[in-house]
Amino acid sequence: MADTSTKNGRGATNGQPADRARVWGGIDLGGTKIEAVVVDARGEVLGRARHPTPAKGGPGEVVKELYGALGEAAQTAGIEPAKLAGVGVGAAGAVDANSGTLAHTSNVAGGWDAPYPLASDLGDLVGGSKVVLGNDVQVAVAAEYKLGAGRNYRSVLGVWWGTGVGGGLVLNGVPWRGQGSAGEIGHMVVKPNGARCGCGRNGCLEAYAGRACMESKARAAAKKGEKTLLFDIMREKKRTRLSSGVWARALKDKDPLATRLIDRAIEMLGTTIASVINLLDVEAIVLGGGLGSRLGPLYMGRIQDAMHPHLFITERKPAMHIAELGDLSGAIGAALLAGPQM
Structure with missing residues (x-):
């Protein structure tokens, strides 16, 4: 079962939807798990969910699981995925942020080499929210630099x-x-x-x-x-x-x-x-x-x-x-x- 707890009791606990203009989704695509969050403008976590990363099935199966985790995190925060101001995905492999493609993966769903349009495919499922890609560790380090140990x-x-x-x-x-x-x-x-x-x-x-x-x-x-x-x-x-x-x-x-x-x-x-x-x-x-x-x-x-x-x-x-x-x-x-x- 996915983990859909919220941090500090915030988010959907008051029964009100999050501010649609100032709420973003973030997804960490890892080798064994997919972690999704919804955050406010201060980086405060309003909702989260965790799903296992598909061990096979290729990029299409991965996109479905990304959307599933994001949907649960958004539900916990009291907002529909389509109402998020934007969605970021951190992934291992060769990330082309400009084209929104991911290539040369080895630890996810059996891996693939050719560039795959992950941002546009996830964007089609989310509907209405811009999806951007970044390297998984680069974005994690940026978060630690701004909000954590760095x-x-x-x-x-x-x-x-x-x-x-x-x-x-x-x-x-x-x-x-x-x-x-x-x-x-x-x-x-x-x-x-x-x-x-x-x-x-x-x-x-x-x-x-x-x-x-x-x-x-x-x-x-x-x-x-x-x-x-x-x-x-x-x-x-x-x-x-x-x-x-x-x-x-x-x-x-x-x-x-x-x-x-x-x-x-x-x-x-x-x-x-x-x-x-x-x-x-x-x-x-x-x-x-x-x-x-x-x-x-x-x-x-x-x-x-x-x-x-x-x-x-x-x-x-x-x-x-x-x-x-x-x-x-x-x-x-x-x-x-x-x-x-x-």
């Missing part, structure tokens, strides 16, 4: 550790997107000719730290006879994938395979983040995503330790924080992309 800094690197590993940058107060795909920290090469990544290349950080790639490695090890609790916990939790909660439980139970794979992920995360710091010298790092939010409080110190040997200026370490907006950072950031200017 609000006290001018330059921030966001690292979203989840199904994949995404990144986003704010430099001197300006979200830095380059030609559209800046911040792809997960596809920085940490080991030439190394492990195969979901993007089709070898040696990317994501090949070592992305949850999907770690699951693939765990399945291969289990098939070879290596003992692990990971899949027992997955079945116990009635999951079909190794979710962040499954990894957290296995680590708590000191499962050897889970521990070894997470240790490797932490080493590679530290190495890669240090390289970005050496290049850009940002003030702060915000760690988010499913694994980042779940494991960050326990493992952030170890990531910093893994960074230390690779930092050029060791006496000036960047501040490091867990994303304050949690699971909603991507959806709130997508909504901000659609209109509210903080």
Whole structure:
């Protein structure tokens, strides 16, 4: 069942519809879940809903699920989707904001390579609301910069550790997107000719730290006879994938395979983040995503330790924080992309 709770008791609790001229929708399209929110001009969440991301069916099935989650969030806020002032969608892959297309996805509904007109197809379902696209981590980092853990800094690197590993940058107060795909920290090469990544290349950080790639490695090890609790916990939790909660439980139970794979992920995360710091010298790092939010409080110190040997200026370490907006950072950031200017 979808989560349709509201934040701070606001939104539809008074039985009145939200202000139609000043309310926006935001959707975070993730590898395992779709998070939708409706926010006001201050970024306050009026309604929210969560749906599982389709594991197959292609982009058409994804658009249907996006609309379903948005509709539930809007209903909670007391407004019809067609009355929203705008809708933003944050998605992983090659986003062309100008044309509203999404291409080269690997973690969603079986993936697709050719540009798909996601904005226009979702707009047809929503009716009357303009739909805009942005990179999922870039919009999440922008939300954390404006409203969350990065609000006290001018330059921030966001690292979203989840199904994949995404990144986003704010430099001197300006979200830095380059030609559209800046911040792809997960596809920085940490080991030439190394492990195969979901993007089709070898040696990317994501090949070592992305949850999907770690699951693939765990399945291969289990098939070879290596003992692990990971899949027992997955079945116990009635999951079909190794979710962040499954990894957290296995680590708590000191499962050897889970521990070894997470240790490797932490080493590679530290190495890669240090390289970005050496290049850009940002003030702060915000760690988010499913694994980042779940494991960050326990493992952030170890990531910093893994960074230390690779930092050029060791006496000036960047501040490091867990994303304050949690699971909603991507959806709130997508909504901000659609209109509210903080």
